[in-house]
Amino acid sequence: MLLALLLCGAVGAGAAEMTDTRMLVPVGHTVGIKLFSRGVVVVKLSEGGTPAKAGGLQTGDVIVKCAGNSVTSTEQFQSLLQKSGGETTDLQVKRDGSSVTLSVEPEQNERGVYGIGAWIRDSMAGIGTMTYYDPATGAFGALGHGIADVDTAQLMPFSNGSILPSTVKAVKKGESGAAGELRGDFDLTGDLGDLYANTSNGIFGILEADDYSPVLGDAVPVGRAQTGPAVIRSNVQGDTVEEFDIEIVSVTSTGSDGRDMVISVKDPDLISATGGIVQGMSGSPILQDGQLVGAVTHVLLNSPQKGYGISIQRMLATAESVA
Incomplete structure (x- = not known):
């Protein structure tokens, strides 16, 4: 099954300040996602x-x-x-x-x-990237933005959903004016965990860690993003998660809809493989000075090497408010 409906939305270094002692695993691996709505969404009228x-x-x-x-x-x-x-x-x-x-x-x-005389939809499926796993609670966050209906662009009303193992099979490179995408296979019968929320700041759920342990690394402290060099962890081929160099160009405390920071891809290997930020990379964790500070959310359509990120503080606050 080849789907990539869950997008990155299309639109000097200082030590990152510790906000607390919370430790999270920055995952960076793609997952298949299936989501069922509460009710049915009217996507078109005849x-x-x-x-x-x-x-x-x-x-x-x-x-x-x-x-x-x-x-x-x-x-x-x-x-x-x-x-x-x-x-x-x-x-x-x-x-x-x-x-x-x-x-x-x-x-x-x-x-x-x-x-x-109405076209309706009750579910969506696609791939995105898991941002973090909390070994203390089993909770995870992914995407950094919500799952919106592909036709109406409205946040899908959430009933239930789950995540599935995913492997990246191909990449459509991004270019100016056209977003690229990761194309992955996932098994609709192989649930890794259940979702409990679909929000504008990410999707959240509980992970069956034993089934996903091969891709989980060590936990790192939560930090606060500052301008300067950073890295993202992303799975852009097969099952491999790699770190790629980026720069955090600007940070704002008044961002919304996953736009707390502007980022720029600097890594030649990632640019060669994907052209920059592509659909399916939403949720790729951003690390700075060994701390988890945020996640990739959106790509700039006219400049695919640039995009936006959400702060990890915003994701965690949202996860806790809906839990």
């Missing part, structure tokens, strides 16, 4: 007059109930529409954080199947 449009349904809405029944998957939602027999049916929808109730009248197509 052309012309449809029951969905007549009822006020919009792209990006999340249908959480149909005729009073909780919606758990696309198949189950379609089954509920069939039971309606074309009668007016209430839909409970989440829109921009609010709950809205709409009424639709499903129509039968030429095959006798009832529908409302």
